[in-house]
Amino acid sequence: MNEQYRVNGERLWSRLMAMGKVGATAKGGCNRQALTDADRDGRELFMQWCTEAGCELRIDAIGNIFARRRGRNNDLPPVITGSHLDTQPTGGKYDGIYGVLAGLEVIEALNDANVQTEHPIEAVVWTNEEGCRFNVAMMGSAVWSGKMPLQDAYDLTDSAGKTVLQELERTGFRGTTAATHTPVKAAFEAHIEQGPVLEVEGKTIGVVTGVQHMSRHEIHIDGVEAHAGPTPMAMRRDPMMAVADFLPKLYSLAEQQGPQSRMTFGVIEASPASNNTVPGHLMMTVDIRHPDHHCYHTLVEETYRLVQQACDRLQLPCNLHCFWEAPGVEFDPDCVNAVRRAVKTGGYEHMEMVSGAGHDACNLADVVPTSMIFIPCEGGLSHNEAEATTSEQATAGANVLLQAMLESAAN
């Protein structure tokens, strides 16, 4: 269906480059942290393009921007797509921005082809997705979906003590529409993969079926500080010996749970951190992820058991606790199917995958039918000024988005 409709890849690419100049960094990336002057400038540029494309704009109380292209029946719930324009301090030109501008390009392509959809279509900018300046990621979509009270978001402060509310007012983005979700027919988010898999597999499109379960845990092990010289190995109470025991077991546990397991030991701190003292205390973190609910729980439970077992054997007191958990998401089957059909229509090389990172779509999926589309990024790099994708890949993803939205908005 509708094979004849295509986005204008050059227009999309030139807008990505134009947006990349707002808050540009010396190394070719962007610093457009949420609700800074640069973020305001980027948002205003987007709104100018939307106005030129004939969209009706509205801004809600947490600064989310909705650009609507009217349908034949404007009482029907819209088909929406969007992502974020804010970046990390040393962010790239595509993370988030691609999804916003691909959404606008869908609207432009429908204008060019003079197509009227039954349902209205909206391109959305969600406020403060990155959570670097104000420390809650996916904030705007969390408020909209009812996961975070508006006042809690308003009260978040940056390192200079400025609140989200103050900065929304200062930048002119405290809108008048209520920041709560209203009925939506279908929601899609196009995004760069932020990992290396599509590139390595030689695929252009990732059909994203969900987001993996993830959690982070702290492991604390007590030892007894002792001199590195006079104390025989067998007489030490050394937390590092427990690590030596459980670490290989945890890696093989991850292997047992299949190639989609992720286990990362990103922090290991021994104290007193002296060359010639057996550590009296060790703290390390483990980040655990898996798309399958059952495998994920096995990973967590077995991690706790294996660490405890190693410490018991060495008679070292230990404590494990979870300090962050994000439950996995399964995207809406109808939305995923719409993307599958769109990929076939376009004839793109593709694969099914789960997202390893959180996205605004995770919040949306709680309250409206949602799915995602991934395109490759060079070397899997993201949250990096060198983040890159190609115009061909960006165009392919936007064509898939166009087809999926057209189908969803048809009746």
Ligand SMILES: [Zn+2]
């Ligand atoms: Zn993003």
